[in-house]
Amino acid sequence: MSAFVVRAPASSANLGPGFDSLGLSVPLYTTLTVTPGERTEVVPLGPELEGTPANEDNYVYRAMLLVAQRTGQPLPPARVEIHTEVPLARGLGSSAAALVAGIVAANRLLGSPLDDHAVLDVAAREEGHPDNVAPALFGGIVVATLDKLGTHYVRLDPPEHLGVTVLVPDFELSTSKARAVLPREYSRADTIHALSHAALLAAALAQGRLDLLQHAMQDYIHQVWRAPLVPGLSDILDDAHKHGALGAALSGAGPTVLCFHDQRGTTASLHAYLLGVMKKNGLTGRVLDLPIDTQGTLVTPAD
Ligand SMILES: Nc1ncnc2c1ncn2[C@@H]1O[C@H](COP(=O)(O)OP(=O)(O)O)[C@@H](O)[C@H]1O
Numbered sequence: 035m036s037a038f039v040v041r042a043p044a045s046s047a048n049l050g051p052g053f054d055s056l057g058l059s060v061p062l063y064t065t066l067t068v069t070p071g072e073r074t075e076v077v078p079l080g081p082e083l084e085g086t087p088a089n090e091d092n093y094v095y096r097a098m099l100l101v102a103q104r105t106g107q108p109l110p111p112a113r114v115e116i117h118t119e120v121p122l123a124r125g126l127g128s129s130a131a132a133l134v135a136g137i138v139a140a141n142r143l144l145g146s147p148l149d150d151h152a153v154l155d156v157a158a159r160e161e162g163h164p165d166n167v168a169p170a171l172f173g174g175i176v177v178a179t180l181d182k183l184g185t186h187y188v189r190l191d192p193p194e195h196l197g198v199t200v201l202v203p204d205f206e207l208s209t210s211k212a213r214a215v216l217p218r219e220y221s222r223a224d225t226i227h228a229l230s231h232a233a234l235l236a237a238a239l240a241q242g243r244l245d246l247l248q249h250a251m252q253d254y255i256h257q258v259w260r261a262p263l264v265p266g267l268s269d270i271l272d273d274a275h276k277h278g279a280l281g282a283a284l285s286g287a288g289p290t291v292l293c294f295h296d297q298r299g300t301t302a303s304l305h306a307y308l309l310g311v312m313k314k315n316g317l318t319g320r321v322l323d324l325p326i327d328t329q330g331t332l333v334t335p336a337d
Pocket residue numbers: 064078083086092093094116117118121122123124125126127128129130132207208209210286287
């Protein structure tokens with residue numbers, strides 16, 4: 035088998051009330067160059083991956099082994115070079131991109147015994163929720179569930195003109211730490227609020243109802259609990275729409291914050307506002323405008 039490249043995108047999960055069930059992909063990529071050979075080598079490259087293990091403990095390699103376990107076939111030896119543009123532990127799904135890329139690479143090495151749905155199921159079970167891995171695999175916006183019966187999903191093409199602005203602070207927040215602050219139980223009122231807003235948000239995204247996003251993205255399931263971990267988040271959720279955002283949410287478990295914008299307009303005032311909130315809170319970071327990635331994970335021949 036010749037060498038090949040797997041490219042998996044970053045993702046922004048939850049989008050407010052779609053906790054563990056709704057996400058979209060953005061064009062920042064984790065790339066694996068896989069060269070079948072005599073022995074296994076894991077080679078993390080570039081500054082973002084400094085400190086990640088260069089051996090079989092690497093998260094990408096552990097993801098590859100999941101396919102061997104699922105199929106009962108041993109993983110053929112290969113050199114796996116890993117590069118990523120996704121900032122780690124910022125709420126942009128770096129672990130999901132690494133997981134999906136590893137699973138897709140191993141599946142390819144084994145002659146593709148798993149179809150796309152099975153790849154998603156392996157990834158979602160490992161991650162524990164499907165809202166990052168589904169858009170990382172399929173691109174676009176994905177609504178997904180994971181339960182005892184498996185993983186189910188609907189992929190949506192992004193509405194025309196819908197763009198994303200992300201504020202990526204210069205500090206890490208691990209997903210496990212940001213999950214640990216969530217309550218174990220929710221009131222009936224908060225549950226109904228979340229269900230109705232997540233359903234409205236999915237329908238609004240499906241029909242391109244950009245006018246509904248600001249309202250539909252209201253959430254009391256996770257953002258209120260995580261706000262103390264992300265200085266400035268509450269201000270942005272309350273006020274970003276006054277500066278041109280169509281809606282705002284904590285991206286995944288944070289600390290990145292996502293705003294939607296209309297690509298036909300300018301985001302200059304939104305950028306100035308977001309940078310100002312960061313400065314007011316003594317933080318540094320960057321603001322990026324990104325389209326929504328529609329390709330998901332791609333496999334191509336290596337040069
Ligand atoms: N390309 C990669 N190679 C190896 N490990 C990775 C890679 N991307 C992410 N990881 C692992 O995932 C961790 C971040 O995962 P997580 O806390 O879920 O944050 P997020 O997925 O939001 O970036 C990193 O600290 C690292 O251990």
